[in-house]
Amino acid sequence: MEISRRAQTVQASPIRKFKPYADAAIKAGVKIYHLNIGDPDIPTPKPILDAVRSFNDPILGYGPAQGFLELRQGIADYFGGYGIDLTAENVIITNGGSEAILLAFATVADHGDEVLIPEPFYTNYNGYASLANIKVAPLTLKVEDGYRLPPAADFEARITPRTKAIVLCSPNNPTGTVYSPEELKRVVDLAVKHNLFLIGDEVYKEFVYDGLKHKSLLEYPEVRDRVIVVDSISKRFSCCGARIGAAITRNETVYAAMLRFAQARLCPASIEQKAAIAAYKMGIGYFEPVRQEYERRRDVLYDGLAAMPGVTVRKPQGAFYMSVRLPVKDAEKFVIFMLNDFRLDGATVMVAPEAGFYATPGKGLDEVRIAYVLKEEDIRKSLVILKAGLEAYKTIEK
Amino acid sequence: MEISRRAQTVQASPIRKFKPYADAAIKAGVKIYHLNIGDPDIPTPKPILDAVRSFNDPILGYGPAQGFLELRQGIADYFGGYGIDLTAENVIITNGGSEAILLAFATVADHGDEVLIPEPFYTNYNGYASLANIKVAPLTLKVEDGYRLPPAADFEARITPRTKAIVLCSPNNPTGTVYSPEELKRVVDLAVKHNLFLIGDEVYKEFVYDGLKHKSLLEYPEVRDRVIVVDSISKRFSCCGARIGAAITRNETVYAAMLRFAQARLCPASIEQKAAIAAYKMGIGYFEPVRQEYERRRDVLYDGLAAMPGVTVRKPQGAFYMSVRLPVKDAEKFVIFMLNDFRLDGATVMVAPEAGFYATPGKGLDEVRIAYVLKEEDIRKSLVILKAGLEAYKTIEK
Numbered sequence: 181m182e183i184s185r186r187a188q189t190v191q192a193s194p195i196r197k198f199k200p201y202a203d204a205a206i207k208a209g210v211k212i213y214h215l216n217i218g219d220p221d222i223p224t225p226k227p228i229l230d231a232v233r234s235f236n237d238p239i240l241g242y243g244p245a246q247g248f249l250e251l252r253q254g255i256a257d258y259f260g261g262y263g264i265d266l267t268a269e270n271v272i273i274t275n276g277g278s279e280a281i282l283l284a285f286a287t288v289a290d291h292g293d294e295v296l297i298p299e300p301f302y303t304n305y306n307g308y309a310s311l312a313n314i315k316v317a318p319l320t321l322k323v324e325d326g327y328r329l330p331p332a333a334d335f336e337a338r339i340t341p342r343t344k345a346i347v348l349c350s351p352n353n354p355t356g357t358v359y360s361p362e363e364l365k366r367v368v369d370l371a372v373k374h375n376l377f378l379i380g381d382e383v384y385k386e387f388v389y390d391g392l393k394h395k396s397l398l399e400y401p402e403v404r405d406r407v408i409v410v411d412s413i414s415k416r417f418s419c420c421g422a423r424i425g426a427a428i429t430r431n432e433t434v435y436a437a438m439l440r441f442a443q444a445r446l447c448p449a450s451i452e453q454k455a456a457i458a459a460y461k462m463g464i465g466y467f468e469p470v471r472q473e474y475e476r477r478r479d480v481l482y483d484g485l486a487a488m489p490g491v492t493v494r495k496p497q498g499a500f501y502m503s504v505r506l507p508v509k510d511a512e513k514f515v516i517f518m519l520n521d522f523r524l525d526g527a528t529v530m531v532a533p534e535a536g537f538y539a540t541p542g543k544g545l546d547e548v549r550i551a552y553v554l555k556e557e558d559i560r561k562s563l564v565i566l567k568a569g570l571e572a573y574k575t576i577e578k
Numbered sequence: 579m580e581i582s583r584r585a586q587t588v589q590a591s592p593i594r595k596f597k598p599y600a601d602a603a604i605k606a607g608v609k610i611y612h613l614n615i616g617d618p619d620i621p622t623p624k625p626i627l628d629a630v631r632s633f634n635d636p637i638l639g640y641g642p643a644q645g646f647l648e649l650r651q652g653i654a655d656y657f658g659g660y661g662i663d664l665t666a667e668n669v670i671i672t673n674g675g676s677e678a679i680l681l682a683f684a685t686v687a688d689h690g691d692e693v694l695i696p697e698p699f700y701t702n703y704n705g706y707a708s709l710a711n712i713k714v715a716p717l718t719l720k721v722e723d724g725y726r727l728p729p730a731a732d733f734e735a736r737i738t739p740r741t742k743a744i745v746l747c748s749p750n751n752p753t754g755t756v757y758s759p760e761e762l763k764r765v766v767d768l769a770v771k772h773n774l775f776l777i778g779d780e781v782y783k784e785f786v787y788d789g790l791k792h793k794s795l796l797e798y799p800e801v802r803d804r805v806i807v808v809d810s811i812s813k814r815f816s817c818c819g820a821r822i823g824a825a826i827t828r829n830e831t832v833y834a835a836m837l838r839f840a841q842a843r844l845c846p847a848s849i850e851q852k853a854a855i856a857a858y859k860m861g862i863g864y865f866e867p868v869r870q871e872y873e874r875r876r877d878v879l880y881d882g883l884a885a886m887p888g889v890t891v892r893k894p895q896g897a898f899y900m901s902v903r904l905p906v907k908d909a910e911k912f913v914i915f916m917l918n919d920f921r922l923d924g925a926t927v928m929v930a931p932e933a934g935f936y937a938t939p940g941k942g943l944d945e946v947r948i949a950y951v952l953k954e955e956d957i958r959k960s961l962v963i964l965k966a967g968l969e970a971y972k973t974i975e976k
Binding site: 181183184185186187188190191192193195196197199217219220221222223224228229232233234235237238239240241242243244245275276278279282286287288289290291292293304306307308310311312313344375376377405406418419420421422423433434437438440441443444445446447448449450451452 | 579581582583584585586588589590591593594595597615617618619620621622626627630631632633635636637638639640641642643673674676677680684685686687688689690691702704705706708709710711742773774775803804816817818819820821831832835836838839841842843844845846847848849850
């Protein structure tokens with residue numbers, strides 16, 4: 181009576197698996213600065229919470245499998261505001277962006293098929309690849325290059341007859357890199373040339389700095405039928421616990437298949453869909469002050485890290501993460517050290533080891549992902565603690 | 579650029595795929611009695627809605643992947659009230675019972691492995707088997723036998739080296755059959771003999787009539803390590819749109835694997851978890867009037883169907899469904915006829931064709947699932963309409 185191979189091999193989330201250490205530290209009265217998880221401290225906008233609090237149906241019943249029409253229309257209109265033409269019939273509401281990843285994977289690939297993903301990548305692609313019984317074919321990027329996409333030939337070296345899709349996350353989790361229109365076009369052309377789907381994880385689309393604009397895979401007419409975009413309200417509206425995302429595609433066959441999978445789980449949560457409808461009614465203007473706040477935080481974090489001895493980092497232009505090489509051999513051990521053993525004025529810092537953000541074994545061992553989801557003052561304190569922690573760790577690492 | 583084989587072959591939900599016909603009828607002013615879907619008309623209990631309305635966190639943030647401890651403890655205590663010993667560490671909160679099915683399937687079986695399920699079965703097992711890339715091995719039951727479980731030898735004839743689990747749903751969706759302790763023990767012994775997991779879908783555990791008590795697979799000590807129970811608040815507390823379920827197991831290896839899969843989707847919805855905590859605080863006593871209401875409805879529906887010419891039905895003792903053989907060749911066509919063409923005083927009835935509740939092609943073509951989730955008066959009206967509809971259909975079916 182053994183569990184399945186995929187159950188034996190599915191990785192524990194590197195963002196979440198150190199929680200027991202954190203819990204123990206908190207129990208011992210230690211203050212932890214959580215830079216390990218993208219759970220923003222920006223208050224959830226009032227219209228969202230008001231919609232929750234004014235829920236007034238007598239029965240909390242099922243909704244449609246594809247989500248409420250009003251929400252699907254709201255999302256289509258929102259993308260319209262960015263010049264991207266969508267209809268409500270292109271949108272399926274999902275249990276967070278997470279479920280959209282699963283629907284996309286299962287719709288483009290079968291057992292043994294591959295999806296090509298530049299690494300480091302959002303770690304939970306590994307979990308979903310295990311669940312969906314497909315393979316991740318990684319294409320390794322480097323901190324020294326700012327994690328930019330390599331030439332087409334490097335992609336082509338990894339494309340096999342089993343490759344069904346390329347997954348691109350921009351702005352990127354965990355690197356913060358925002359792919360340029362030229363980089364995206366390179367991948368778009370590859371998709372056409374090799375007859376592949378493109379899965380675009382664009383949940384951080386508004387989180388772009390330095391005057392840049394986010395370019396969506398939905399903006400390339402030559403792959404109109406090939407693109408599935410993963411979207412979410414979690415970061416956009418600071419409501420990660422709502423679990424409302426969307427799978428977006430203009431390919432009707434893909435849409436119909438994703439909807440059949442979605443029917444098996446009946447529907448997304450009704451209350452949070454109503455909250456999301458209220459969120460989209462705020463309009464695009466809501467986000468600008470939030471964006472500015474994150475840009476300031478990025479600057480503070482980047483300047484602090486860049487000045488730290490032995491730390492390698494390039495300034496990212498989007499999302500709210502940085503991938504950073506630390507002067508340690510095993511970032512997992514360093515993370516545990518910080519949680520178990522290191523305190524500065526009764527406080528410590530938690531970051532996410534990055535090995536689990538790679539599919540290639542042995543990669544990313546000395547890297548961590550740092551999320552700048554705390555206010556400036558806390559980021560400054562975290563930097564002081566991290567620096568002191570690295571110095572202390574140097575003396576004990578074997 | 580083809581979609582995957584599983585995406586091509588995953589079935590549309592027979593409960594939901596006729597919704598476009600229903601929408602058209604509603605648009606034309608027709609009143610539809612919805613007996614196709616288990617979406618109860620019992621008002622959601624006030625403590626649940628109050629908990630939603632009093633949600634007061636400033637940030638709707640992530641919760642733990644396994645769900646809030648207070649809810650897991652609440653569920654453990656609830657099962658304790660039925661004499662079933664559980665701890666919070668046996669419970670993972672899921673996105674509805676639906677996600678618990680997926681976690682269970684992926685944890686016990688790989689591509690090409692089989693789960694053995696008596697058919698007809700809850701149709702969405704088919705969807706999840708497609709998603710998880712595993713096979714359903716069906717064991718056909720019959721309306722004339724009241725859909726009772728066959729002798730052990732009939733199970734053994736379907737067990738192969740690829741069989742990893744037997745799935746039992748009791749009280750059963752779609753048949754309403756409540757398996758006796760002897761029937762369950764037969765399957766328990768088979769699980770031990772053939773080294774299989776047991777997946778128990780027990781979301782209707784309180785819906786038992788005629789003075790019966792529900793027996794859970796969790797009550798058999800000889801399979802303590804083999805059982806995964808799928809649970810949900812949807813029916814118990816009349817809140818299907820909350821999407822809060824649970825996967826329950828005492829097997830620590832299984833629990834750890836399910837949790838790793840669950841980490842990939844981050845967490846269940848936070849607000850509804852708080853609502854569920856409030857629900858469980860109502861105590862077991864809440865349910866008795868609800869149970870009595872469903873028992874009355876069952877009697878009304880059964881008496882009406884049993885008196886209908888050409889209809890075959892046995893009186894079920896649980897859940898809120900009946901599987902019924904109709905005097906038609908193709909129940910799908912009859913369902914479409916009722917939605918498109920038949921009205922009695924401006925009203926019609928929607929039921930679910932049962933072919934999609936089978937894994938064996940060609941089975942269940944003349945059967946439907948009828949849910950008694952409407953109040954007595956509406957069930958009586960539905961019976962009149964159904965009888966008239968069957969008579970009208972007789973004259974046009976070729």
